[in-house]
Amino acid sequence: MVSPSCGYKHAIFRLLKQCKTLKHLQSIHGQATIHGLTSSSAITNLLFTFTSLLPNPSLPPPSIHYALSLFHSIPSPSTFAFNLLLRSLTLLSSPLHSLLLFLRMRRLSIPPDSHTFPFALTACARLAALPLGRALHLQALKFGFVTDVFVVNTLITMYSSSNSMPDARRLFDESPRPDVVTYNSMIHGYVKAGDKDGNLVLAQKLFDEMPVRDAVSWGALLAGYSQSGRFSEALELFDRMKDSALGPDDVALVSALSCCANLGALDRGERIHEYIRRKRTKLSVYLATGLVDMYAKCGCISIAREVFEESPQRNLFTWNAIIAGLAMHGHGELSLEYFNRMVVSGVQPADGVSFLGVLVGCSHAGMTSTARKLFGEMESVYGVRHELKHYGCMADLLGRARLTKKAMEMIGEMGMEGDKYVWGGVLGGCRIHGDVEVGEMAARRLWELKPEDSGVYSAMASMYANMRRWGDVAKMRALMSHENVTKNAAFSSIQVDDIDKIPSY
Helix, strand or coil: CHHHHHHHHHHHHHHHHHHCCCCHHHHHHHHHHCCCCCCCHHHHHHHHHHHHHHHCCCCCCHHHHHHHHHHHHCCCCCHHHHHHHHHHHHHCCCCHHHHHHHHHHHHHHCCCCCCCCHHHHHHHHHHHHHHHHHHHHHHHHEEEEECHHHHHHHHHHHHHHHHCCCHHHHHHHHHHCCCCHHHHHHHHHHHHCCCCCHHHHHHHHHHHHCCCHHHHHHHHHHHHHCEEEHCCCCCHHHHHHHHHCCCCCCCHHHHHHHHHHHCCCHHHHHHHHHHHHHHCCCCCCHHHHHHHHHHHHCCCCHHHHHHHHCCCCCCCCHHHHHHHHHCCCCCHHHHHHHHHHHHHHHCEEEEEEEEHHHHHHHHCCCCCCHHHHHHHHHHCCCCCCEEEEEEEHHHHHHHHHHCHHHHHHHHEEEEEECCCHCCCHHHHCCCCCCCCHHHHHHHHHHHHHHCCCCCHHHHHHHHHHHHHHHHHHHHHHHHHHHHHCCCCCCCEEEEEEEEEECCCC
């Protein structure tokens, strides 16, 4: 005869397998407690179900406090129970708590296994705690897990996150069975290290050697070329991916659109847009943002607006792309209108990019009072901290409006040293309106920051010439010669058959 408790136990187990939400889990927990099912194995099953809920992006992240309460109710937690909590802490981005739990595990002499080390090493990677990561590497060696592919992959990620690529490469070369994740970890590490010391060459070499590639492999290398300003090479790689059996995912498509935006390659961007129409039944928010940004930067602001208005989803980045695009094209009032629409829609300008876009728009449209009001509300109303880029934009705006004294007052109250954009904005306004006295002060600050900038000398020479102070004009030219400053040559580029060409004059 089956006991009632055994029947309850099977019922609870079935419910746990069907559990989809934290609320449902807590209800099952309550039923288990009522029926006395509070053994270590029962609580461990509850903790296991909790961790299974975490990767679901449609669910709000459950509080870690519930997982901790479950774990602390287990009298003698096993390695498996420790691993479950370590996994929860890792997925909930609590790296410090993950490491503290690992230390507690070691103090209690609970033996770690091949699942324990990846969680602890991931925490080290997120904290860029290289010395502690090395100590964990030695622990993994001691327990015989340095040949385990999951441990090796996480060690490579940890070392590359801490900019220790020689250590990562040594592990890769010693790995007996590198898989696609091992290769991807190395490629991502080289990309993160930047286009120096031949890192991108090494990343490309590893990519070419891969027996099997996935979307992450392509996306990592694409990002590397794009972030290094090697946009044409990134697009060549994108074409290879497009012709492969895999085909580009949304990450690769967005990277390619970004390259087109930076190159001003409208024809190429339009072809990618057409590819998206053919291959995607629904436009994701990421693709919509990439398209809005590409069209805006390629001079097609009307099409950027069309894509934006037709987008089924919009996040902060989508709004930022259209606001900045409108500002860049001189549509200050429209830029402000979209900013207000964004706030009304419930999307808060949580970073400084939204404000920078609308401030630039106000500057181009001469909307000085509106910009000053918005700048004042950044911290007081929206809780967004003023950054140097915002001060630089305001300095430019105030300078253009003959309010250089207000600009100087603002700079004096910044609480930080002005950069070349702040003082450049002041100098620009002085040049327009002939304010030599303040212009000289701004020029001195700019020379301290970047003495080789020919634009400062040219601006001052222009102001002196307008005032017929020919001796000072000669002095500027002599100073340029003495400092070996040469004027920056201007150039433009065009695309012929997808190849950038710089005309000679």
